[in-house]
Amino acid sequence: MSRLQGPSSLKRKQPDSNSPLDSLSEQERVVYNVIKSKQDLGIWSKDLKRETKLLDNMFGKCIKTLQSKKLIKEVATKNKGRKHLMAAEFEPSKEITGGNWYLDGNLDTEFINLLKDQCVKLIYKMKVATLEGISDTIRRSGIFKVEFTSQQIEEIVRALVLDNEIVEVKSNGMEEFDCIPIGKVCYKCASKGGKAEPRIGAMASIPCGVCPRISVCAPDGVISPKTCIYYEKWLDF
Amino acid sequence: MVTQYGIKFAVHLITSHFGNLVSKVCDNLLRRGPLTLQLLIRFTELTPLQVKNSLLILIQHNCVQAFSTEHIGAGGNEVKVTQYLALFDNILHRLRFPKFLAIVSQELDKDCEEIFEGLIQHGRLTLEQISDRAESSAKTGGKPSSGGPAVRDAVREGFHKLLNSRFVERCPAPEPFLEPPSEPKSSNKRGAKSKLAGASETEEQRILASAAPIEALRFSLLTTSGTDLDAEKDGTGSSVGEKRKHAAVDSDEEFGSKDKEVVLWRVNFEEFIRCLRHKACMENVRARLDDGAAIVLKAVLDATRSAEQKVKTETSVPLLMNTIFEEVMKNEAGRSLTLDRVRASLIQLGCPSAMRGTDETYSIDLKKIIELAQNEEVESIVLKRYGRDAYRMFRLLSKAGQLLETDKIADMTFVEKKETPNILYKLWQDEYLHMEKLVVSSARQFSFMLWKVNKPILWEHVLDEMYHAALNLNQRLIYEQEQKELYAIQQGTPTGSTEKDRLRNAKIYLHSSLVKLDDALMLFHDF
Numbered sequence: 001m002s003r004l005q006g007p008s009s010l011k012r013k014q015p016d017s018n019s020p021l022d023s024l025s026e027q028e029r030v031v032y033n034v035i036k037s038k039q040d041l042g043i044w045s046k047d048l049k050r051e052t053k054l055l056d057n058m059f060g061k062c063i064k065t066l067q068s069k070k071l072i073k074e075v076a077t078k079n080k081g082r083k084h085l086m087a088a089e090f091e092p093s094k095e096i097t098g099g100n101w102y103l104d105g106n107l108d109t110e111f112i113n114l115l116k117d118q119c120v121k122l123i124y125k126m127k128v129a130t131l132e133g134i135s136d137t138i139r140r141s142g143i144f145k146v147e148f149t150s151q152q153i154e155e156i157v158r159a160l161v162l163d164n165e166i167v168e169v170k171s172n173g174m175e176e177f178d179c180i181p182i183g184k185v186c187y188k189c190a191s192k193g194g195k196a197e198p199r200i201g202a203m204a205s206i207p208c209g210v211c212p213r214i215s216v217c218a219p220d221g222v223i224s225p226k227t228c229i230y231y232e233k234w235l236d237f
Numbered sequence: 238m239v240t241q242y243g244i245k246f247a248v249h250l251i252t253s254h255f256g257n258l259v260s261k262v263c264d265n266l267l268r269r270g271p272l273t274l275q276l277l278i279r280f281t282e283l284t285p286l287q288v289k290n291s292l293l294i295l296i297q298h299n300c301v302q303a304f305s306t307e308h309i310g311a312g313g314n315e316v317k318v319t320q321y322l323a324l325f326d327n328i329l330h331r332l333r334f335p336k337f338l339a340i341v342s343q344e345l346d347k348d349c350e351e352i353f354e355g356l357i358q359h360g361r362l363t364l365e366q367i368s369d370r371a372e373s374s375a376k377t378g379g380k381p382s383s384g385g386p387a388v389r390d391a392v393r394e395g396f397h398k399l400l401n402s403r404f405v406e407r408c409p410a411p412e413p414f415l416e417p418p419s420e421p422k423s424s425n426k427r428g429a430k431s432k433l434a435g436a437s438e439t440e441e442q443r444i445l446a447s448a449a450p451i452e453a454l455r456f457s458l459l460t461t462s463g464t465d466l467d468a469e470k471d472g473t474g475s476s477v478g479e480k481r482k483h484a485a486v487d488s489d490e491e492f493g494s495k496d497k498e499v500v501l502w503r504v505n506f507e508e509f510i511r512c513l514r515h516k517a518c519m520e521n522v523r524a525r526l527d528d529g530a531a532i533v534l535k536a537v538l539d540a541t542r543s544a545e546q547k548v549k550t551e552t553s554v555p556l557l558m559n560t561i562f563e564e565v566m567k568n569e570a571g572r573s574l575t576l577d578r579v580r581a582s583l584i585q586l587g588c589p590s591a592m593r594g595t596d597e598t599y600s601i602d603l604k605k606i607i608e609l610a611q612n613e614e615v616e617s618i619v620l621k622r623y624g625r626d627a628y629r630m631f632r633l634l635s636k637a638g639q640l641l642e643t644d645k646i647a648d649m650t651f652v653e654k655k656e657t658p659n660i661l662y663k664l665w666q667d668e669y670l671h672m673e674k675l676v677v678s679s680a681r682q683f684s685f686m687l688w689k690v691n692k693p694i695l696w697e698h699v700l701d702e703m704y705h706a707a708l709n710l711n712q713r714l715i716y717e718q719e720q721k722e723l724y725a726i727q728q729g730t731p732t733g734s735t736e737k738d739r740l741r742n743a744k745i746y747l748h749s750s751l752v753k754l755d756d757a758l759m760l761f762h763d764f
């Protein structure tokens with residue numbers, strides 16, 4: 001489980017009075033000040049270079065020194081592959097890490113899928129569930145060591161609706177909606193069997209319906225229904 | 238809204254039913270819009286006789302409607318010009334004849350079915366011709382030949398049933414006169430250029446409206462002069478084929494007579510499309526909600542069927558709760574439903590539950606049901622073609638109905654931020670999404686990509702792809718058929734080989750796919 005500490009938070013350490021700052025050169029100080037001014041947002045190295053207007057080799061040297069003195073650090077962001085710098089005393093903000101669902105700059109899909117699965121199972125068991133109901137049950141179940149905000153649960157539930165695994169319904173106060181106020185938005189599983197696969201329409205069940213080359217396929221063309229490999233496979237019983 | 242592949246597919250159907258000459262005429266009419274005989278001869282490069290005969294066939298089968306307009310001739314005086322309009326929808330309906338026939342045999346009896354089959358085969362027939370057909374088939378069928386009057390009685394009865402169910406209707410006027418439209422008319426063409434304007438659509442509607450028989454006579458055996466066609470005696474005794482020509486050609490230089498009233502009957506496509514639309518709605522509701530909701534919907538549709546003015550009815554006529562409940566009770570499966578259950582189903586179906594009392598009325602939003610079914614069809618294409626992440630994004634945008642920014646889409650669908658633009662871009666490239674670039678210049682320039690689903694445009698695009706796919710299915714079907722014949726020649730032995738089985742299965746597979754795809758075509762074009 002990757003998420004035992006919960007979402008990262010903004011921490012601020014008291015800088016040392018007798019700090020390595022004193023030994024910085026003029027340019028190093030300029031670079032450092034720009035980085036520090038960006039606080040927990042940090043700065044992309046390219047932007048930094050533009051702002052400080054330093055030459056390549058000088059810029060590189062400054063960065064190295066600052067890093068070796070542990071005044072700045074490189075941080076992972078949602079924009080992977082970009083060198084992003086931040087003053088050592090800051091923790092990256094949600095805006096640059098991508099938020100709660102990101103871990104070291106990567107979307108934590110494993111974790112997300114686990115949570116999604118749990119939600120579906122739970123909704124299936126409950127038949128119909130409100131957002132609060134889902135949140136409560138997850139909290140009480142103790143499956144996850146982290147606390148989820150209701151916003152987080154809402155995000156997950158919304159994604160499940162987009163997956164068409166669950167559907168949004170309004171309570172009519174009857175039968176399964178027995179103890180839910182009329183008109184309240186609830187969620188239930190899309191299929192009666194729990195795990196739902198979206199129904200596949202007529203077009204999507206034939207080769208041409210999902211064919212990436214339909215726009216270049218013509219009766220007498222190079223690609224045609226007669227010579228089509230997709231049909232060949234499809235009709236190979 | 239006739240798309241390029243729509244035309245290709247329609248022409249393909251005509252070719253396989255009536256051959257190349259007829260399809261050439263049809264092709265020109267579909268592409269260029271209404272044309273005169275002279276122009277048709279010029280464009281098709283066929284002989285006048287060939288064009289005339291092709292037109293006769295197309296008119297006979299309700300695929301073309303003639304109409305006349307007045308033009309200022311060379312000498313400054315007004316001349317009447319006859320033009321021909323291809324009826325795209327009716328051509329496509331040819332694909333659905335087995336479905337129509339199935340509805341008749343389900344709802345009516347064997348006699349009706351036979352009459353109906355005749356109308357499908359011949360396009361238009363008089364009541365006499367229908368009787369003649371029945372009599373001659375009774376003879377060849379080995380039934381006692383003395384049953385002439387009995388056969389005619391049965392035909393009349395069957396025909397009445399067909400009329401009462403509105404499965405059959407009186408043919409439109411052979412060549413109505415079209416009043417010039419109030420605004421100046423630029424051209425008659427319905428080609429790619431004028432498609433945008435949509436003016437041609439109204440022209441087609443205008444022509445059809447002016448040709449339509451008055452509503453009181455549409456399903457009635459009375460003549461315009463008030464005599465009952467039933468009572469009319471026919472003395473000529475000619476066979477169906479001859480008489481058909483007789484009625485259509487000989488009487489006048491154009492294809493119809495005004496002297497003696499010859500009433501022709503044809504299949505009322507509209508009623509069948511309505512039936513199929515109702516069925517599609519019920520099927521969708523059954524799959525999406527439950528059996529109870531489907532039963533209630535069926536009851537409401539049955540009770541309001543006669544009140545529907547057009548096929549694309551948006552909402553059902555408001556009904557009292559009591560009426561709905563009575564209608565539900567008529568259905569065997571409905572008898573297990575309680576009043577509360579029916580009410581709950583109505584709410585499930587999206588009826589506002591404003592009033593709760595004895596005189597509460599409900600009306601169902603049919604357009605919404607059709608829309609949901611259309612969404613589902615397109616979404617499943619996206620899922621299969623672009624994968625689950627794209628599916629989630631597409632559904633998000635489709636529901637949002639407005640522009641959303643790339644990062645926001647990534648957040649809401651839990652897709653990697655750097656992957657998101659790639660997926661969206663692919664969807665955009667294939668015309669499944671609309672994109673807008675937004676540049677904000679403050680200290681630095683930021684550019685955002687905004688995306689949305691533009692339904693009207695996308696639906697047309699999907700429909701065109703469906704026509705394309707239908708055409709391909711048909712072509713593959715023909716190809717497999719050829720392979721089968723080739724195989725039979727090579728082998729000489731007609732029985733028991735795996736290749737032969739494969740070919741047979743392939744045909745069944747292709748055919749049933751086409752039947753299903755046709756449902757989807759109707760969902761997007763006719764419903």
Ligand code: SF4
Nearest residue numbers: 207208211217225228
């Ligand atoms: S026939 Fe084959 S190549 Fe052509 S659109 Fe269909 S699947 Fe694609």
